[in-house]
Amino acid sequence: MGRLSVNLCGIEIDNPIIPASGTFGFGYEFAELYDINILGTFSFKGTTKDPRFGNPTPRIAECTAGMINAVGLQNPGVDKVIAEELPKLKKCFHKPVMANVSGFAIEDYAYTCEKLDKEEQVGWLEVNVSCPNVHGGGMSFGTSPEAAAEVVKAVKAVTTKPVIVKLSPNVTDIVAIAKACEVAGADGISLINTLLGMRIDLKTKKPVIANKMGGFSGPAIFPVAVRMVYQVAHAVNIPVVGMGGVSTAEDVIEMMLAGATAVEIGAANLVDPYACEKIIRDLPAAMDRYGITNLKDIIGGIQ
Amino acid sequence: MKQTIFTITENVPLTATVYKMMLAGDTDGIATGQFVNILLDGLYLRRPISVCDCQGDTLTLVYKVVGKGTAQMAAMTAGQTLDVLTGLGNGYDLSKAGDKPLLLGGGVGVPPLYMLARQLREQGKAVSVVLGFNTKDEVFYEQEFKALGCDVTVTTADGSHGVKGFVTDALPADYSYFYTCGPEPMLKAVYRATVTSGQFSFEERMGCGFGACMGCSCKVITGYKRICKDGPVLEKGEILWDA
Numbered sequence: 001m002g003r004l005s006v007n008l009c010g011i012e013i014d015n016p017i018i019p020a021s022g023t024f025g026f027g028y029e030f031a032e033l034y035d036i037n038i039l040g041t042f043s044f045k046g047t048t049k050d051p052r053f054g055n056p057t058p059r060i061a062e063c064t065a066g067m068i069n070a071v072g073l074q075n076p077g078v079d080k081v082i083a084e085e086l087p088k089l090k091k092c093f094h095k096p097v098m099a100n101v102s103g104f105a106i107e108d109y110a111y112t113c114e115k116l117d118k119e120e121q122v123g124w125l126e127v128n129v130s131c132p133n134v135h136g137g138g139m140s141f142g143t144s145p146e147a148a149a150e151v152v153k154a155v156k157a158v159t160t161k162p163v164i165v166k167l168s169p170n171v172t173d174i175v176a177i178a179k180a181c182e183v184a185g186a187d188g189i190s191l192i193n194t195l196l197g198m199r200i201d202l203k204t205k206k207p208v209i210a211n212k213m214g215g216f217s218g219p220a221i222f223p224v225a226v227r228m229v230y231q232v233a234h235a236v237n238i239p240v241v242g243m244g245g246v247s248t249a250e251d252v253i254e255m256m257l258a259g260a261t262a263v264e265i266g267a268a269n270l271v272d273p274y275a276c277e278k279i280i281r282d283l284p285a286a287m288d289r290y291g292i293t294n295l296k297d298i299i300g301g302i303q
Numbered sequence: 304m305k306q307t308i309f310t311i312t313e314n315v316p317l318t319a320t321v322y323k324m325m326l327a328g329d330t331d332g333i334a335t336g337q338f339v340n341i342l343l344d345g346l347y348l349r350r351p352i353s354v355c356d357c358q359g360d361t362l363t364l365v366y367k368v369v370g371k372g373t374a375q376m377a378a379m380t381a382g383q384t385l386d387v388l389t390g391l392g393n394g395y396d397l398s399k400a401g402d403k404p405l406l407l408g409g410g411v412g413v414p415p416l417y418m419l420a421r422q423l424r425e426q427g428k429a430v431s432v433v434l435g436f437n438t439k440d441e442v443f444y445e446q447e448f449k450a451l452g453c454d455v456t457v458t459t460a461d462g463s464h465g466v467k468g469f470v471t472d473a474l475p476a477d478y479s480y481f482y483t484c485g486p487e488p489m490l491k492a493v494y495r496a497t498v499t500s501g502q503f504s505f506e507e508r509m510g511c512g513f514g515a516c517m518g519c520s521c522k523v524i525t526g527y528k529r530i531c532k533d534g535p536v537l538e539k540g541e542i543l544w545d546a
Binding site: 022023024025029030032033045053054057058059060061062063064065066067069071074208218219267269270271272273274 | 304306342346347348349388507508509510511513514515516517518519520521522527532
């Protein structure tokens, strides 16, 4: 295994670089630009039980050092993902892929995960608990330890693949939620999802985004992400995948020092489609600069 | 899609708010009706700008200053460089033009029609062009289209230049097919007023500009399309308004 390799929930990956869900589609757009097999893996577009068109446009707003999106989980639904997207992906990506799953009821998560569990290409299930629970008054599953744990239990019951729970930062105590997920059987935690944000157009005096609010991401949120990764990684005994504004090889090292076993790259892919390729290329030299021999040795290495 | 560093060779105002920027660099793969996505200092997301023309190693962009990104572009001078993603989007399909294609442009929707007009003229087509603006001071590229040998009509909403009214008030009696780009109310009017099939170029706020983020999706008759990747040009027959 090389200097960059890490073990993520029992699966050895060549490097810790993972394009984040929603910024990498099902990989094809990027496969036209570079060989996406250089990635550790990638987390595919958030998939739900039923097809979703998502929110009205505009769905995107510019921010200082970042952006807001309110795409609304547009995806073709799990059946079409399995029937159409995964076979297409097989032609350009030969590693286990991370399947990102969302739901609006506990049963939705279980349904979608059970189907994806049968797919050989899927290495990990990344369960996004930031969606509103339509049977629970619309509160996101990820805002309460109990609701998040319920999702984890339901998913763990239908899969043997490692389950990584993707947490929202829009909560009072992310550590309590992470711990509840660990107790419920989660194999890993990924964080942070986007921060709830909003912009207003001064000319029209209306929100820039049709959905009014959306998820804020990009370099601006990196310090918040490092802090939360640090807090969670030091409170749980399962691997943590760090994300939130990571844009450079140095950011990756910082995230790993905070406690991340692997690192997801999100918004950076949208601005520079070669972002992940560049980060992987830059990592060895960045490691040399900081006296790091193997990346796996620095996980949680903050002094 | 390709990432290229272009050098600005010229950047001049055409009206109070519309500028023409000429850039030199690798233009390989740029097609009619496509757009480019430009990285600008201090701004996070790239700015999508339609391709006005592309010949040899020269890329021409005609853009309107509407916000911070385009204001920054307007302040740039020859010799400065820009990081540009090129070859983006599904452009105009020239093969459907017929002998007498009609091009309908409104405001800053005019530029993407220029390269199309040039190529249709090179194919020997009799090209009619109707360009719509609000007022005389906003008119640009009238002479450029005339120089290509197009039959050009200009409309202004206030009647200060050319035909008073909108592009749909100056449609020629006979045309084989149409291509259009402009603000959405104009596109809707064109949709209703035209009697042949045609192609529409749309605008939307984008995240990536190359199909990855689903930030600019719209509903069409067959499902959905991404304006940046499956568009910006859509066929008349697939459009669903108010999507």
